Amino acid sequence: MRKFGYARVSTSQQSLKLQKQALEAEGAKPSRIFSDVGSRSNMDREGLNLLRVKVEEGDLVLVTRLDRLGSDTADMIKLIKEFDKAGIAIRFIKEGLSTEGTMGKMVVTILSAVADAERERILERTNEGRIDAMANGVAFGRKRSVDRVKLLELHKGKMGATDIAKELGIGRSTVYSILKEE
Structure with a gap:
């Protein structure tokens, strides 16, 4: 089993140094640590994409904290499922969570349920806000630009x-x- 690391910071003012040190301390070689800088919430990040190409079935991806893998729960769950499907385990150092073994499958299932619940709450709040705005006379859609x-x-x-x-x-x-x- 090869160990890989993934580190991410939201802004260029933050440092990846501490995350990389923690990943090395857990056994990831510096050449197998991939990183990204930026708060882009999508999963199309250069370092993450390189990691996805390099890892193979049986490998382990180390991440210092849950929120370093994805900007939101939904993205994080998608990545965990993607890696799990390919036979790649993920271990979150700070939280002591891992997707390895039977307990790992349970973690993935629970996190998936949490992501679904979060998505539902966001939709409900969005719809409630839209209904309230419409009741107060707010018009939605693009403004007409043709005279x-x-x-x-x-x-x-x-x-x-x-x-x-x-x-x-x-x-x-x-x-x-x-x-x-x-």
Whole structure:
């Protein structure tokens, strides 16, 4: 079993040094430690992508803390499941958690349930906020950028759709859509 390490900090003002030292202390060789700087919440990070390419079935990925693997629970769970599916275990040093063995499978299951519950709560709060905003007169969607009054005036002046589109700098299909609505 090879040991790999993954370290991440949110800003360039933070240092990876302590995380890398902790990973080395747990047995990860410096050449097998991958890192990222930045708070991007997606899973498309250079260091993480390199790690994904290098690890193989039976390997162990060491991470200093849960929140260093992913910016949010959903991303973290996706990564844990991805590694688990490939036969790669993850060990979180500070929390003392690992996805190894039977207990590890239970950890993955519990974390998945937590992520699902978190996703549901976020959706509920978002929907409640949207309903409240609509009740208070907030309009959603993109603001209209086409001068409809001018478009209708040009059309009434017997100008064709192609000329109206050129005049207003919009597509002909947009002209037809607006005329159909009116």
